[in-house]
Amino acid sequence: MIRLEKRRGISKLWTTLTPVLAVFLTMLFGGLMFGLLLGDLSSAFGAIKLIFWDPLFDENFASYARPQLLVKAGPIILIAIGLSIGFKAGIWNIGAEGQYILGAIFGASVALSLFPRESIFIFPTMILAGAFGGFIWALIPAVLKVYFKTNEILVSLMLVYVAENILASVSQGLLRNPDGMGFPGSRNLKDYPSAHNSEIITNSGMHWGVLTAFLSVILAYFLFLKHQKGYEIKITGEAPKAAYFAGINPSKTIIFCMGMSGLLAGMAGLFEVAGPAGQITISFNSGYGFTAIIVAFLGRLNPLGILMAGLLMALTYIGGEIAQLMLGLPGASIQLLQGMLLFFLLATDIFTNYSFKTRGS
Amino acid sequence: MVMFGIDLVLLIPALMISATPVLLAAIGEAVVEKSGVLNLGVEGMMITGAVIGFIIAVNTQIPIYGFICAAFAGALLSVIFAILTQYMMSNQVATGLGLTMVGLGLSALIGKPYEGIKSPTLTKLEIPILSDIPILGPMIFSHDAIVYFSIFIIASVAFIIKKTRIGLILRAVGENQDAAHALGYKVIRIRFIAIMFGGATAGIGGAYISLARVPQWTEGMTAGAGWIALALVVFASWKPWRVLVGAYLFGGITVLQLNLQAIGVAIPVEILSMSPYLVTIVVLVGISLFGHQTAPGSLARPFHASQ
Numbered sequence: 279m280i281r282l283e284k285r286r287g288i289s290k291l292w293t294t295l296t297p298v299l300a301v302f303l304t305m306l307f308g309g310l311m312f313g314l315l316l317g318d319l320s321s322a323f324g325a326i327k328l329i330f331w332d333p334l335f336d337e338n339f340a341s342y343a344r345p346q347l348l349v350k351a352g353p354i355i356l357i358a359i360g361l362s363i364g365f366k367a368g369i370w371n372i373g374a375e376g377q378y379i380l381g382a383i384f385g386a387s388v389a390l391s392l393f394p395r396e397s398i399f400i401f402p403t404m405i406l407a408g409a410f411g412g413f414i415w416a417l418i419p420a421v422l423k424v425y426f427k428t429n430e431i432l433v434s435l436m437l438v439y440v441a442e443n444i445l446a447s448v449s450q451g452l453l454r455n456p457d458g459m460g461f462p463g464s465r466n467l468k469d470y471p472s473a474h475n476s477e478i479i480t481n482s483g484m485h486w487g488v489l490t491a492f493l494s495v496i497l498a499y500f501l502f503l504k505h506q507k508g509y510e511i512k513i514t515g516e517a518p519k520a521a522y523f524a525g526i527n528p529s530k531t532i533i534f535c536m537g538m539s540g541l542l543a544g545m546a547g548l549f550e551v552a553g554p555a556g557q558i559t560i561s562f563n564s565g566y567g568f569t570a571i572i573v574a575f576l577g578r579l580n581p582l583g584i585l586m587a588g589l590l591m592a593l594t595y596i597g598g599e600i601a602q603l604m605l606g607l608p609g610a611s612i613q614l615l616q617g618m619l620l621f622f623l624l625a626t627d628i629f630t631n632y633s634f635k636t637r638g639s
Numbered sequence: 640m641v642m643f644g645i646d647l648v649l650l651i652p653a654l655m656i657s658a659t660p661v662l663l664a665a666i667g668e669a670v671v672e673k674s675g676v677l678n679l680g681v682e683g684m685m686i687t688g689a690v691i692g693f694i695i696a697v698n699t700q701i702p703i704y705g706f707i708c709a710a711f712a713g714a715l716l717s718v719i720f721a722i723l724t725q726y727m728m729s730n731q732v733a734t735g736l737g738l739t740m741v742g743l744g745l746s747a748l749i750g751k752p753y754e755g756i757k758s759p760t761l762t763k764l765e766i767p768i769l770s771d772i773p774i775l776g777p778m779i780f781s782h783d784a785i786v787y788f789s790i791f792i793i794a795s796v797a798f799i800i801k802k803t804r805i806g807l808i809l810r811a812v813g814e815n816q817d818a819a820h821a822l823g824y825k826v827i828r829i830r831f832i833a834i835m836f837g838g839a840t841a842g843i844g845g846a847y848i849s850l851a852r853v854p855q856w857t858e859g860m861t862a863g864a865g866w867i868a869l870a871l872v873v874f875a876s877w878k879p880w881r882v883l884v885g886a887y888l889f890g891g892i893t894v895l896q897l898n899l900q901a902i903g904v905a906i907p908v909e910i911l912s913m914s915p916y917l918v919t920i921v922v923l924v925g926i927s928l929f930g931h932q933t934a935p936g937s938l939a940r941p942f943h944a945s946q
Contacts, residue, residue, distance in 0.1 A: 284943060315748075370732055422920070426927040431679065431732070432870045433923060436916040439863050447909035568740065575733055608751055610858075613744030620737040621719065624729035631728060632943075 282632045292630040297576055297583070300623035301590065305330065307622075308615045312607060325605060329597030329615075343596050345483030349554050350595045352488035353378070353546035355588035357570035359494045360542030362579040363501070364535035367514040371536050373419065373434025374543040375567025376441035377412035381544025382551035383448055384411025386558050389473035390453055390464060400472040401486075404548055412544015413537055415441065420536035424529045430536065438567070449558050464558040467551065475553030487549025491588075494542060498581040511535065543567060572620045591616065650894060651778040655786055656852055658890025660685070660844040660861075662789050664868035665875070665882045666796055667840030672872055673800065674833035675813035675937035679735025680720055682865025683742020684713040684838050685845030690746040692846025693758055693856045702761050706785065706846050713842020714835045716742060721834040725827045728941045739865070747858045758854045761785065785847050790883070792840065797879035809833065813935035816942045826942050841865065863916065870919045874926055876933055885922075892918050 305326050313322030333343035357374050364371045371377075385408030392400055419433035448454075453464040467473045478484050502508035513521040514531050522528060546566065555562045573591050577583030598612030664681050671678050688709035696705030720738050723729040761783035769780040800806035811819040812829050820826050848864065849856050867889065875881035896911040904911075 282943070372736065422924055426924045428920075428923045428927055429870075429873060432866060432873070433920050435863070435866050436870070436920050439916040440913045443909040443913035447907060451907075571733075571736055572740070608748055610744050610747030610751070614741060614748055615744075617737055617741035617744050620733070621723065621741065624723055624734050624737060625727050627729055628727040 281635055282628075283635050285631060285633055288630045289633070293578055296626040296630060297578065297587070297623060299626050300576070300619060303622040303626070304615060304619045308618060311611065311614070312601075312605075315607060315611060316605060321605070325601055325607065328601045328604060329594060329612075333593060333596045333600060339600055343600070345481055346596050347589065347592050348483035348488045349485070349592075351588045351592035352485070352491045353550050353566045354570050354573055354591055355585055356487065356491040356494055356546040356549075357539075357543045357567055358573040358577065358584045358588055359491070359498045359581060360539030361570055362574045362577070362581070362584060363498065363511060364539050365515075365574055366502075366579050367511045367531055367535050368518065369423075369532055369535045370431045371416060371419070371434050371539045372431055372571060373416070373436075373438045373567070374539065374570055375563060375565065376434070376438035377415045377540040377543035378547035378550075378567045379438075379441040379445050379563050380415040381408040381412035381547035382555075382558065382562065383445065383453070383547075384408055384544065385548030386453065386464060386467065386551050389467055389470060389552065393465060393470055393473075396472045398472070401475070401552070404473060404552060405486075405545060408548025409541045409545045412540040412542070412547065414540075415544070416536045416540020417533070420533050423536075424532055430532075434536075442563075445558070445563070446560050449560050449562075453558050455557075462560060466556045468556045473552055475549050485549065485553045487546065487553060490545060490549065492585075495581045495585045498584075502581070507534065543570075569616060572616055575620060576623055594619075648774060648778055650891075650898070652782065653894045654887060654890040655779075655782060656890075657893045658886040659786050659789050660847045660852065661864050661868045661871060661889060662883060662886035663792065663844030663847065664841040664865055665871040665886060666789075666793055666879060667837035667844075668868055669872045669875065669877055669879060669882055670796060670800075670809070671833050671837035672938060673813045673877055673935055674809050674830045675816055675935050675940065675942075676724065676830050676834055677731050677735065677939040678717065678720055678738070678834060678837055679732060679869065680717070680738025680742065680865075681837075681841050681868050682861055682863065683739035684716050684841035685742075685848070685865045685868075686746045686859070686861045687716050687742045688713040688842025688845030689849040689861060690750040690753075690845075690856060691842070693849040694749070694753055696758050696846075696850055697753060697756055700759050702759050702850050703784075705758075705850055706843050709842040709846035710839040711842070713840070713845065714838040717834050717838025717841075720838075721831045724941070725831055725834075728943055731939050731941070743859060750856050750858065753856045754858070756856070758850050758856075760854060761851050783851060785843070785851065788843075793879050793883045800879065810935075813937055816937040816940065820942070820944055826944070830942075841868070844868070867915065867919055870923055873934075874922050876926070877935065889915065889918070 309322035309326040312325035313319035333339050357378065361371060361374055385404040388404045388407045389400060415437060418437060419430040422428040422433055423430045449464060450462045455463060455465045475485050475487060478489065510526045511531060514526060514528065551558060551562060569591055573584055573587045577587035594612055594616060601607045602609055664685055668678065668681055691712035692705035692709030695708040696702045716738065720734055723734045724731050763781050763783055766780040770776040800809065808824055809829060812824060812826050816826050845861060848861060853860065871882055871885045874885045893915050896914050899906065900908055900911050
């Protein structure tokens with residue numbers, strides 16, 4: 279007989295090992311799924327190689343795919359770092375997609391209202407506006423939680439649908455390109471030098487948002503390692519009562535965590551709309567806010583882990599696009615693959631929290 | 640019966656049809672939460688039910704088969720959640736979110752060839768005599784079977800939870816898992832069954848969207864209905880009949896805003912479309928202001944019989 283025994287603490291070894299195991303299992307079962315979809319199991323390995331290996335190392339794809347890796351990973355990492363701060367404290371902001379949209383709208387509005395003036399101050403102002411947009415959108419569930427004890431999961435998620443409607447409205451009305459002959463969508467910010475989030479190094483994919491994402495990783499690392507606030511957040515998550523008695527104000531923690539995650543998601547939205555996306559359109563958002571949730575967990579809520587998980591998730595996006603093109607795999611199968619990854623991670627989590635003992639020992 | 644340019648005889652049945660999917664999903668989730676488990680995967684189970692129900696109904700041309708298979712599909716998906724959270728002690732919030740993502744991906748994948756097809760429609764059951772009553776008859780007594788089934792489910796759940804031993808055990812497990820365990824109840828097994836029940840009703844609810852309310856399959860067509868169902872459970876303070884009241888109130892708002900869009904009221908379409916979600920937030924705030932929240936004591940706490 280094998281039985282489970284709860285570990286005193288979490289296993290450090292398994293904490294790092296489980297994401298690797300989860301990725302391996304996802305490749306295995308994902309490959310099986312692709313094989314079945316293509317009606318030929320022998321093509322399973324090829325499909326997995328096409329998604330996880332070829333974007334980086336096959337010379338036919340690498341010149342396109344390597345810069346794209348940073349372009350996709352940037353916003354995902356930036357959002358996931360923000361979410362991880364809240365998740366550590368047991369505060370579940372799952373409406374990052376909405377904060378991302380609002381950040382993009384706020385930031386783009388600044389640029390569009392100043393068009394066509396040129397100034398070096400325009401882009402920094404847009405970043406601030408984007409951060410503010412995400413921040414206030416995240417503050418709604420935070421304030422409602424503090425004052426009315428409403429569930430932040432539900433409120434933040436409802437606000438995603440509200441944000442999507444606002445996006446539809448402004449891209450057809452308020453922010454529509456006056457020279458766009460009536461088509462929905464704003465002016466393209468790529469054609470507006472002062473507002474364009476351009477690449478810092480040409481053809482590297484490295485734009486200001488990617489740089490900010492890397493900075494956020496470093497800042498989050500220090501927040502949790504060195505700063506009092508990071509310690510308070512950890513305590514709140516692990517032992518809310520102890521935190522309360524130690525004088526840590528739960529309301530302040532809620533506002534801080536939600537606010538920070540909204541701020542970063544808003545910035546991610548601005549960088550995306552001013553850079554790779556270029557313009558506000560009805561469907562410019564691409565679900566990064568939800569993918570970031572998987573990334574936060576896959577990275578074990580650890581900044582460095584999130585960095586790697588974000589790059590991996592970006593790889594599945596690009597590899598997925600290539601597989602779609604080369605093998606005709608449906609786009610939704612990649613979404614399924616990402617979901618599988620989260621499931622396998624959660625399933626293997628048992629090794630971190632419990633140890634297997636044979637009876638009698 | 641016309642009020643503000645809207646015909647009430649048409650509004651009430653439309654309201655009931657619009658409310659039925661969330662009603663079914665919410666009553667299932669209420670049972671799951673009563674057993675002390677928070678399953679945030681309602682949206683994923685609903686959309687899976689929607690696509691499976693649609694595919695089966697189109698292929699067999701018998702809608703009821705679609706609903707039965709949707710129930711199985713929803714329950715099957717919830718089994719993944721049950722195994723992960725009950726046996727592998729995974730975080731319920733994360734697992735539920737994962738279930739939603741998998742459900743959305745899976746449904747988009749298998750539903751692709753079925754886009755743009757119309758599903759066979761449900762026949763209306765005209766209840767004899769009652770359906771002949773003027774005004775009230777066409778309003779309430781001439782619906783399809785699933786509408787009545789959903790009300791029947793509410794009544795049964797209310798009865799079972801309040802009046803039977805099974806209901807008592809379910810509540811005991813949800814309120815205090817350690818005490819229930821000490822009394823010898825199989826906490827994990829009871830929760831497992833509750834989760835599957837929640838999955839089945841969410842599946843039927845989803846199928847009602849793709850087979851009756853729309854009736855068509857489009858990717859992501861549940862559009863947050865699963866999340867609204869979760870909010871309804873809080874609104875209803877975990878009480879079955881209040882789930883019905885909440886769902887019909889919500890259905891009323893949805894139908895009303897659609898009607899207002901159709902008439903062409905001078906309110907932007909986007910504001911009307913976002914109103915159900917805004918109302919849900921307002922209601923959640925209102926409930927915490929005026930209602931007394933009585934969430935099951937062991938809600939979302941993992942259980943491991945080690946000590």
